[in-house]
Amino acid sequence: MSKELNRKCILSIKPYVPGKPVEEVERELGISNVIKLASNENPLGPSPKAVQAMCDIADKVSVYPDGNCYYLKNALSEHLGVTPDNLIVGNGSDEVIKLIAEAFLEEGEEAIVADPTFSEYDFAIKIMGGRTVVVPTKNLTHDLAAMADAVTDKTKLLFICNPNNPTGTIVGKRETDEFLASIPPGVITVFDEAYYEYVTDGDYPQTLEYVHQGKDVIVLRTFSKIFGLAGLRVGYGVARPELISLISRVKEPFNVNMMAQSAALASLDDLDHVIRSRALNEEGKEYLTKEFNRLGLPFISTQANFIWVQINADCRKVFSKMLRRGVIVRTGDIFGAPDVIRVTIGTAEQNRRFIEVLEGVLAEE
Ligand SMILES: Cc1ncc(COP(=O)(O)O)c(C=O)c1O
Structure with a gap:
């Protein structure tokens, strides 16, 4: 009998379904002027200062490149009120998620995630031969009490996506405090805050405080969303130095490229761009929620730059029809919700076009 070539655990990995690139849709359908509202990118693009820094x-x-990201870590420390040894920078926060699993998860150990949530946690867990323990959300929000109850002596990691992708919901400060107080030693809680800068709810927990308190917490943020640098791949983790030092052991020496480091550094010097981006998002949110109400489509109030909206129709059919009319969105079926789409909040013009196309397609269903 021939020997298996692959490690067993990789067969359980579900391939990631990325948002379709604009160029691919234009090429395949022979259309132009396609807009992509599928990957929660910043419709304003990067800061001009970041573009200049790359040039x-x-x-x-x-x-x-500098494998230690010296200048970027220094600027981030100032920005966040931490020290450089609290930081690990990755090729996107995707990489940091994988490094965390590589550093901490032994084969057969458990990691707890919500459902629905961002799929990269499950990917990283499975690659290490870990076991993903899925805890359903309650009202499409992380059910922290149920997640705490799911902890066993095999649990090593807990992933809390806050705001949650794909629902845009957050967990609040008091419940997060209570949750962390109930987590036994030896379990690391990861707060993925990719959409941190978009949050407007005053009840949002400031999780860096947990890092300052020396808790086993890792906070993830990224330059891919409000900073508009998704194509460069820069994200980072914040934790106590001992955890950072362990994660650094499994990092490639030159994981963050030179362009990415300089653009991220320049972006931190242009917080006006962040303010403009947040304001645009708020305007878009207001417009889209008004329109969803007009169309009678239930949606989840979002704390991020995307909206989970129930379209009361088959999301794959609606997706395909919208695609042919040049608008790319995300279908909910990949998150177990076949009558939902997730749409990224775009520019005013993109939002208007999205609503016009959605309304036209739904009228045909
Ligand atoms: C919740 C969440 N975490 C992490 C990421 C990945 O971000 P990055 O581009 O930094 O790898 C995304 C991207 O969509 C996300 O939605």
Whole structure:
């Protein structure tokens, strides 16, 4: 009998379904002017300062980047009120999620995630041969009490996506405090705050305080969303230095490229861009929620830059029809909700086009 080539655990990994790129849709359907509201990117693009920084560094790329991200870590420490040894920078926060699993999860150990939530946690857990323990959300919000109850002596990691992708919901401060107080030693809680800068709810927990208190907490943030640098891949984790040092052991030496480091650094110097982006998001949120109400479509009030909306029709059919009319959204079926779409809040013009196309398609259903 021939020997298995692959590690067993990789067969349980569900392939990631990325948002369709604009160019691919235009090429395949022979159309132009396609808009993508599927991957929660910033419709304003990157800060002009980040673009300039990339141009300035373009002729330096013959040498390796700084593997320690010295300048970026220093700027981030100032921005966040932490020290550089509290930080790990990754090729997107996706990479940091994987590094966390690589550093902490032994084969057969458990990691707890919500459902629905961001799929990268399950990917990282499975790659390490860990077991994903899924805890359903309550009213599409993380059920922290049930997640705490799911902890066993095999649990190593807990992932809390806050705001949650795909629902846009958050968990509040008091419940998070209570939850952390109930988690036994030896379990690391990861707060994925990819959409942190979009949150407007005053009850949002400031999780860096848990890091300052020395808790086994890792906070993840990214430059891919409000900072508009998704194509460069820069994200980071914040934790106590001992955890950072363990995660750093499994990091590739030059994981964050030079352009990415310089653009991220320049972005931190242009917080006006963040303010403008947040304001645009708020306007878009208001417009879209008004329109969803007009169309009688139930939606979840969002704390991020996307909205989970129930379309009362088959999401795959609606997706395909919208695609042919040049609007790319995300279908809810990949999150177990076949009558839902998730739409990224775009510019005023993109939002208007999205509503017009959605309304037209739903009228045909
Ligand atoms: C909740 C969440 N975490 C992490 C990521 C990945 O971000 P990055 O581009 O930093 O890898 C995403 C991207 O969609 C996300 O939605």
